[in-house]
Amino acid sequence: MLVVNPAYKAITEAWFDPARWGDRAQPVSAGGRGSAWFVGTDQGDMVLRHYRRGGLVARVSERNYVYTGWRNTRSYREFQLLRELHDQGLPVPEPVAACANRRWMWYHAAILIRRIPGAVPFPEVGNLHDEALWAKVGKTIRRFHNAGLDHVDLNCDNILLKGGDVYLIDLDRCRLRGESGGSRWEKGNLDRLWRSVEKRIRPVTERQTPILWDCLLAGYYRPLESIGAS
Ligand SMILES: Nc1ncnc2c1ncn2[C@@H]1O[C@H](COP(=O)(O)OP(=O)(O)O)[C@@H](O)[C@H]1O
Ligand SMILES: [Mg+2]
Structure with a gap:
């Protein structure tokens, strides 16, 4: 087949x-x-x-x-x-x-x-301390959530970066949900990502990690139109 x-x-x-x-x-x-x-x-x-x-x-x-x-x-x-x-x-x-x-x-x-040429998994980018990058990751996740994508394995290695562009990969077992905007599955995706950030990224960013995570959440919760949809 x-x-x-x-x-x-x-x-x-x-x-x-x-x-x-x-x-x-x-x-x-x-x-x-x-x-x-x-x-x-x-x-x-x-x-x-x-x-x-x-x-x-x-x-x-x-x-x-x-x-x-x-x-x-x-x-x-x-x-x-x-x-x-x-x-x-x-x-x-x-x-x-x-x-x-x-x-x-x-x-x-x-x-x-x-293949997305030149893309690297999130934990491997050189500018992990860049707050704007984290906001961009948050904004991208929000776009997917608005489209209804429940990414059941949203970890750092399934976020690829190329220059300033953010991609989500590894959609095995993922699905489109009818409802988005504060749903439990959206929170579940973010919780899963936070656990992965603690494991994969905190060793590098250390005490700055919660601040960077807040930047991600700020990008996620900011209305898309105020910062452009792309
Ligand atoms: N389209 C792609 N472009 C560039 N690299 C990719 C792409 N898809 C996967 N990779 C690389 O391969 C790794 C594993 O792919 P992934 O789809 O996450 O499979 P799994 O996690 O099941 O092994 C990713 O973390 C990434 O480094
Ligand atoms: Mg993967």
């Missing part, structure tokens, strides 16, 4: 096998779980990701998920969600293709997305 963005040509299931790419596939070292590769293709630089369980379950079932239909697979759902948000002009990478392989009652899944 395969879905391909019509902007890309001749993509087959073989594209999801990192071995096929030889030296042109490099494992992503920063910020991931070790199942992602940067791939240089003749249609641009991409990120290939295999869906894999984290934690204890990973040792038992690794790549296996219970199959209940192609449209319910993790890869198909993430592909469609990325497509929808990307079409709305929200800063997510463009999805290229998604696949799933059924094996009896299980499936394996993978996705190809466009």
